[in-house]
Amino acid sequence: xxxxxxxxxxxxxxxxxxxxxxxxxxxxxxxxxxxxxxxxxxxxxxxxxxxxxxxxxxxxxxxxxxxxxxxxxxxxxxxxxxxxxxxxxxxxxxxxxxxxxxxxxxxxxxxxxxxxxxxxxxxxxxxxxxxxxxxxxxxxxxxxxxxxxxxxxxxxxxxxxxxxxxxxxxxxxxxxxxxxxxxxxxxxxxxxxxxxxxxxxxxxxxxxxxxxxxxxxxxxxxxxxxxxxxxxxxxxxxxxxxxxxxxxxxxxxxxxxxxxxxxxxxxxxxxxxxxxxxxxxxxxxxxxxxxxxxxxxxxxxxxxxxxxxxxxxxxxxxxxxxxxxxxxxxxxxxxxxxxxxxxxxxxxxxxxxxxxxxxxxxxxxxxxxxxxxxxxxxxxxxxxxxxxxxxxxxxxxxxxxxxxxxxxxxxxxxxxxxxxxxxxxxxxxxxxxxxxxxx
Amino acid sequence: xxxxxxxxxxxxxxxxxxxxxxxxxxxxxxxxxxxxxxxxxxxxxxxxxxxxxxxxxxxxxxxxxxxxxxxxxxxxxxxxxxxxxxxxxxxxxxxxxxxxxxxxxxxxxxxxxxxxxxxxxxxxxxxxxxxxxxxxxxxxxxxxxxxxxxxxxxxxxxxxxxxxxxxxxxxxxxxxxxxxxxxxxxxxxxxxxxxxxxxxxxxxxxxxxxxxxxxxxxxxxxxxxxxxxxxxxxxxxxxxxxxxxxxxxxxxxxxxxxxxxxxxxxxxxxxxxxxxxxxxxxxxxxxxxxxxxxxxxxxxxxxxxxxxxxxxxxxxxxxxxxxxxxxxxxxxxxxxxxxxxxxxxxxxxxxxxxxxxxxxxxxxxxxxxxxxxxxxxxxxxxxxxxxxxxxxxxxxxxxxxxxxxxxxxxxxxxxxxxxxxxxxxxxxxx
Numbered sequence: 056x057x058x059x060x061x062x063x064x065x066x067x068x069x070x071x072x073x074x075x076x077x078x079x080x081x082x083x084x085x086x087x088x089x090x091x092x093x094x095x096x097x098x099x100x101x102x103x104x105x106x107x108x109x110x111x112x113x114x115x116x117x118x119x120x121x122x123x124x125x126x127x128x129x130x131x132x133x134x135x136x137x138x139x140x141x142x143x144x145x146x147x148x149x150x151x152x153x154x155x156x157x158x159x160x161x162x163x164x165x166x167x168x169x170x171x172x173x174x175x176x177x178x179x180x181x182x183x184x185x186x187x188x189x190x191x192x193x194x195x196x197x198x199x200x201x202x203x204x205x206x207x208x209x210x211x212x213x214x215x216x217x218x219x220x221x222x223x224x225x226x227x228x229x230x231x232x233x234x235x236x237x238x239x240x241x242x243x244x245x246x247x248x249x250x251x252x253x254x255x256x257x258x259x260x261x262x263x264x265x266x267x268x269x270x271x272x273x274x275x276x277x278x279x280x281x282x283x284x285x286x287x288x289x290x291x292x293x294x295x296x297x298x299x300x301x302x303x304x305x306x307x308x309x310x311x312x313x314x315x316x317x318x319x320x321x322x323x324x325x326x327x328x329x330x331x332x333x334x335x336x337x338x339x340x341x342x343x344x345x346x347x348x349x350x351x352x353x354x355x356x357x358x359x360x361x362x363x364x365x366x367x368x369x370x371x372x373x374x375x376x377x378x379x380x381x382x383x384x385x386x387x388x389x390x391x392x393x394x395x396x397x398x399x400x401x402x403x404x405x406x407x408x409x410x411x412x413x414x415x416x417x418x419x420x421x422x423x424x425x426x427x428x429x430x431x432x433x434x435x436x437x438x439x440x441x442x443x444x445x446x447x448x449x450x451x452x453x454x455x456x457x458x459x460x461x462x463x464x465x466x467x468x469x470x471x472x473x474x475x476x477x478x479x480x481x482x483x484x485x486x487x488x489x490x491x492x493x494x
Numbered sequence: 495x496x497x498x499x500x501x502x503x504x505x506x507x508x509x510x511x512x513x514x515x516x517x518x519x520x521x522x523x524x525x526x527x528x529x530x531x532x533x534x535x536x537x538x539x540x541x542x543x544x545x546x547x548x549x550x551x552x553x554x555x556x557x558x559x560x561x562x563x564x565x566x567x568x569x570x571x572x573x574x575x576x577x578x579x580x581x582x583x584x585x586x587x588x589x590x591x592x593x594x595x596x597x598x599x600x601x602x603x604x605x606x607x608x609x610x611x612x613x614x615x616x617x618x619x620x621x622x623x624x625x626x627x628x629x630x631x632x633x634x635x636x637x638x639x640x641x642x643x644x645x646x647x648x649x650x651x652x653x654x655x656x657x658x659x660x661x662x663x664x665x666x667x668x669x670x671x672x673x674x675x676x677x678x679x680x681x682x683x684x685x686x687x688x689x690x691x692x693x694x695x696x697x698x699x700x701x702x703x704x705x706x707x708x709x710x711x712x713x714x715x716x717x718x719x720x721x722x723x724x725x726x727x728x729x730x731x732x733x734x735x736x737x738x739x740x741x742x743x744x745x746x747x748x749x750x751x752x753x754x755x756x757x758x759x760x761x762x763x764x765x766x767x768x769x770x771x772x773x774x775x776x777x778x779x780x781x782x783x784x785x786x787x788x789x790x791x792x793x794x795x796x797x798x799x800x801x802x803x804x805x806x807x808x809x810x811x812x813x814x815x816x817x818x819x820x821x822x823x824x825x826x827x828x829x830x831x832x833x834x835x836x837x838x839x840x841x842x843x844x845x846x847x848x849x850x851x852x853x854x855x856x857x858x859x860x861x862x863x864x865x866x867x868x869x870x871x872x873x874x875x876x877x878x879x880x881x882x883x884x885x886x887x888x889x890x891x892x893x894x895x896x897x898x899x900x901x902x903x904x905x906x907x908x909x910x911x912x913x914x915x916x917x918x919x920x921x922x923x924x
Binding site: 296309310311312313336343345347348349350351352353435437 | 867871874880881883897898901902904905908909912913916
């Protein structure tokens with residue numbers, strides 16, 4: 056089978072991440088993809104789109120497996136295995152590319168051959184260990200630490216590099232320097248061409264599981280069909296800060312405010328107010344019963360209190376940004392912090408730590424401060440109305456959502472607050488809907 | 495290659511008038527002319543010219559300096575001198591210009607004032623501004639008290655209160671400084687001329703009811719009000735300017751032409767807007783292009799009325815010179831209460847068949863900005879039209895974030911389009 060699927064693609068080129076959504080006929084979301092925006096929107100756009108297409112294939116694979124009488128009963132579990140092993144295959148491929156790039160960076164060094172050889176050996180050992188520990192990170196049913204190869208590879212690399220450089224008495228900083236250069240190059244490459252390889256690897260690994268070993272024929276046929284599907288992109292719409300870099304005509308570019316409004320309406324049709332906290336801006340949006348924006352307010356010249364602020368705090372605290380929320384949730388007495396200036400945040404943090412305040416209390420206070428600023432925008436946009444939908448990367452942070460819920464109730468009374476686990480894709484989702492409606 | 499800016503006759507005429515006036519000011523001391531500094535809203539130009547004195551409008555200097563990219567340095571100079579970041583940037587630009595030698599926008603030195611004449615006090619900053627100038631120039635000040643239109647109307651007692659101040663304070667001081675008695679006949683003739691120019695200006699504003707609109711009543715509008723808001727109201731050249739402008743607009747209507755915008759004629763007009771608030775002057779052209787690139791034309795605006803709400807019927811009336819000057823001072827746009835401002839904008843939206851209204855909120859201008867969000871909500875409710883809100887500043891180049899404003903504007907225009915398409919679908923379904 057070599058069939059074609061009509062689809063509509065929405066791409067949201069945000070300041071921190073780039074997201075893509077593939078929408079099928081009948082307004083069915085088929086796939087989603089996300090990647091770091093870096094400084095290269097062109098690559099980010101390609102990678103996010105390819106990821107979304109991959110995710111679409113998995114959805115179609117799921118449909119197909121469920122239709123197979125012999126497989127349907129175990130289809131859910133089977134797909135979870137295949138997806139997990141697919142992700143492992145993809146990760147190992149990228150890790151191998153990263154290892155090669157590290158070797159190239161060392162070759163480019165302006166240092167003696169002896170030293171280069173020492174660090175080449177060091178890197179080989181680190182990557183050997185990384186490959187073996189990676190398997191542990193991709194277990195069926197397990198939760199990925201992050202969506203991004205960079206995040207996973209960095210945390211694993213730093214841990215292993217620290218141990219290995221100590222053993223060999225080599226410079227940890229120098230090893231990290233090599234890694235930093237190499238990962239930039241790997242991030243700028245697309246690995247989508249290896250889709251069939253990863254899927255083949257994933258199927259072989261899955262078939263090793265006794266429960267699935269008798270399903271070889273059905274799985275192979277489904278995988279072959281799904282790999283052969285071609286996507287007929289009927290229309291594409293771009294949004295987000297990098298939208299003007301897209302080679303799209305003007306009518307295929309939409310403001311992220313409208314995309315967030317429509318995306319939120321799609322996920323939660325009774326939405327009336329949307330709050331989106333993204334990397335560099337915060338938007339309060341009012342929508343009507345059709346998801347059409349009727350009014351909005353966004354932060355002006357200053358980006359204080361946006362997602363990037365949390366990233367900065369995480370760096371200051373030497374933590375991953377995804378760890379901030381859980382830490383803040385441990386607080387029993389959040390600190391009272393009013394300023395959300397990103398530039399001052401580091402100084403404020405250090406001062407409070409030096410005064411003996413607890414880390415979790417400070418972080419909880421910072422989360423509340425961000426939401427207080429957002430509350431001002433909500434008020435300016437006309438207020439909060441039920442249902443209230445929270446979108447953007449910060450909606451994934453449980454401390455931010457808890458503070459928002461509390462302040463909404465305090466200021467506007469009880470209301471239904473929606474947060475989707477896919478909230479980060481809201482803008483791209485809205486863009487894909489615009490793409491579909493315009494065609 | 496830099497695009498050639500298209501200049502119409504009226505523009506060339508205005509340029510010449512400004513240049514002549516700045517030259518006249520530069521030679522004022524040599525020519526033995528007395529100089530009066532006064533503000534645009536509620537200005538008493540005809541009275542000043544009746545004494546053969548020369549008017550200077552500090553906020554015009556500030557915006558002219560800004561359009562010539564000079565304001566940034568002036569503001570820094572004022573801040574060095576102790577004026578904070580939050581102070582009105584017109585004030586800081588003016589104070590900075592003064593401290594850097596008082597070189598006007600055209601490069602010629604401005605004369606110090608012989609009199610500071612404040613005839614409108616609705617903007618509290620204006621009072622403080624003249625206090626600062628008084629300290630710098632050590633010259634006499636006449637500060638008239640103009641009652642605020644709290645109830646949305648001018649009563650006869652308010653009018654008489656201003657008339658008395660004009661007769662008892664302003665005129666005697668001007669007689670003393672100029673060394674001349676007030677020539678009422680000359681004043682009446684100046685007021686008569688002003689009214690003729692006002693008639694033509696109102697005709698020009700009204701022309702925006704045509705589709706396509708032959709004018710842009712905000713970006714183009716700030717040029718159109720140049721002569722009548724600044725030094726020239728009451729003078730023959732001002733009348734000549736408006737006659738010329740009117741004939742240009744008549745030509746455009748006849749040929750169904752749009753106004754001239756940064757990239758040429760704006761014939762296709764997708765959005766008709768009403769705008770509230772002053773424009774940003776430091777990136778004026780860039781700001782304008784954000785509208786014209788989206789094929790948006792402004793059909794009416796409030797900022798172009800700060801020097802007179804003539805379209806609401808007011809004309810300088812030579813038969814009652816003092817009363818008419820009092821009415822003019824009292825009728826300033828920012829001397830109106832919020833309900834009146836809402837009613838004015840609502841009427842613009844309806845009369846000019848606008849698709850929406852946009853507020854450019856100026857951070858350092860409280861007299862305009864206070865209450866603008868309330869205005870926005872009330873207008874949305876009353877008209878059902880899309881309201882937009884952007885923020886910038888008058889003449890401080892540091893406070894214009896192009897990407898942010900563009901983002902908001904694009905969202906706003908797309909919001910209007912989305913609303914339109916829903917209405918169209920509803921119509922089809924009927």
